[in-house]
Amino acid sequence: MQAVRDELAARRKIQVNNAAARFIPVFLIGIVGYVTWVVAVLISVHFYLDPSQGSARNGAGITILVLHFLLLAFLALNYFRLFHVLFTNNGFVPHRGQKPSSKSEANLETQTYHRSCAPTATARQSEGPDHGKTFLDFASILDGTKPPPPGTEEFYSRDIFVCDAQGLPIWCPTCANWKPDRTHHCSDVGRCVRKLDHFCPWVGGVVSETNFKFFIQFNLFAAIFSTYVLIVCAYSFADNKRLHHPTNTFWVVALGLSAFFAFFTFGMFLNSTHLAMKNLTTVEAIDKRHRTYFLAIALSRQPEESLSSTTTPSQVQTITYPLFPKSSTNSSPENNEKNMESTRSQSKTFAIIQTSPGDNPWDLGPYENFKNVMGDRWWDWLLPLRYSPLCDHKSSISEFPFGPVVDSLKKEYGMIPAGSKVRTRRRRRT
Numbered sequence: 001m002q003a004v005r006d007e008l009a010a011r012r013k014i015q016v017n018n019a020a021a022r023f024i025p026v027f028l029i030g031i032v033g034y035v036t037w038v039v040a041v042l043i044s045v046h047f048y049l050d051p052s053q054g055s056a057r058n059g060a061g062i063t064i065l066v067l068h069f070l071l072l073a074f075l076a077l078n079y080f081r082l083f084h085v086l087f088t089n090n091g092f093v094p095h096r097g098q099k100p101s102s103k104s105e106a107n108l109e110t111q112t113y114h115r116s117c118a119p120t121a122t123a124r125q126s127e128g129p130d131h132g133k134t135f136l137d138f139a140s141i142l143d144g145t146k147p148p149p150p151g152t153e154e155f156y157s158r159d160i161f162v163c164d165a166q167g168l169p170i171w172c173p174t175c176a177n178w179k180p181d182r183t184h185h186c187s188d189v190g191r192c193v194r195k196l197d198h199f200c201p202w203v204g205g206v207v208s209e210t211n212f213k214f215f216i217q218f219n220l221f222a223a224i225f226s227t228y229v230l231i232v233c234a235y236s237f238a239d240n241k242r243l244h245h246p247t248n249t250f251w252v253v254a255l256g257l258s259a260f261f262a263f264f265t266f267g268m269f270l271n272s273t274h275l276a277m278k279n280l281t282t283v284e285a286i287d288k289r290h291r292t293y294f295l296a297i298a299l300s301r302q303p304e305e306s307l308s309s310t311t312t313p314s315q316v317q318t319i320t321y322p323l324f325p326k327s328s329t330n331s332s333p334e335n336n337e338k339n340m341e342s343t344r345s346q347s348k349t350f351a352i353i354q355t356s357p358g359d360n361p362w363d364l365g366p367y368e369n370f371k372n373v374m375g376d377r378w379w380d381w382l383l384p385l386r387y388s389p390l391c392d393h394k395s396s397i398s399e400f401p402f403g404p405v406v407d408s409l410k411k412e413y414g415m416i417p418a419g420s421k422v423r424t425r426r427r428r429r430t
């Protein structure tokens with residue numbers, strides 16, 4: 001009963017967020033329309049350009065108009081680019097279609113969950129009711145008696161990926177999919193989202209790897225636009241007072257709104273840029289001092305030879321992919337031996353290594369981190385056109401480039417030949 005109640009509460013939350021994501025952007029566009037009416041019509045045309053007002057200053061009136069619409073054009077371009085990305089490429093991990101569609105299928109697919117095999121994060125998810133969730137039989141998958149859900153090859157085809165303590169990619173029981181590196185389940189929309197930052201009703205959806213750059217640019221231009229409106233309102237307010245005209249309530253409201261949004265968006269811009277330079281998301285920054293990651297790092301064909309002689313098997317656990325089939329029970333011993341040989345030749349062994357608490361394996365240094373989000377050229381930093389370079393996942397090494405933390409780990413475990421050049425990481429302040 002509690003499970004059903006929780007499921008309904010989760011669905012309600014998603015519905016409320018969807019409604020907010022539709023309403024708040026319209027509200028925001030209404031506010032921009034209002035301040036534009038105040039600045040362009042009331043201040044520029046009626047106050048500065050109208051000779052009967054006694055404050056006629058054509059130069060001021062025209063400059064205010066031109067600058068306002070120029071900044072508004074940049075703001076609108078950024079806002080619509082954000083919407084465009086939200087509707088066309090929102091960073092959601094696509095469902096693989098293996099999620100059960102009927103109750104009987106669900107009963108077949110839902111397996112006993114083995115807490116002892118679970119990574120910490122997944123174990124936490126499993127403590128709640130399992131209504132509508134798909135838990136895996138990790139023990140059977142690991143011993144090769146049961147095939148894992150499709151998609152593991154996308155992880156083990158690379159050289160490094162984020163895994164759980166047993167070396168499996170992270171599983172989302174709600175979406176029934178493996179989570180690509182740096183993916184988190186967003187309970188606000190009920191989906192797994194690549195490099196989830198946060199759910200933002202102001203922009204009508206989830207800020208993720210695909211639109212984080214455009215989100216930063218939108219906040220920058222919104223802060224500039226709001227500050228401009230604030231200055232125009234304050235300037236004309238002073239002129240109005242000097243001429244002993246009565247206080248205009250519309251101007252006062254525009255002044256208050258622009259002050260609030262200038263403060264709010266500039267704060268968001270600074271915070272988001274800081275995260276970009278640290279190569280963190282808002283989610284990853286939570287508890288970042290204590291956060292650790294398990295990484296599966298590919299070894300050569302003979303794992304025991306590629307690990308340092310000082311490293312004992314008890315210190316480093318390994319996992320070999322593909323996990324299934326380990327052997328076939330339906331074929332003859334000769335065929336079985338052939339299959340095993342073929343599997344061995346295609347197999348890839350990974351060391352499972354845990355990072356130290358607080359280490360960010362993707363940290364490449366502030367400037368490289370910044371360029372990874374904002375682009376390589378300065379005009380990419382200002383124009384909301386190209387996607388962030390980190391959206392490109394074509395590398396055969398890893399989904400996202402790893403930094404000196406991983407080099408140091410490889411060196412520590414003897415996975416880099418002696419004499420190789422290794423990027424060094426700065427010591428964290430304790």
Ligand SMILES: [Zn+2]
Nearest residue numbers: 172175185192
């Ligand atoms: Zn999910």
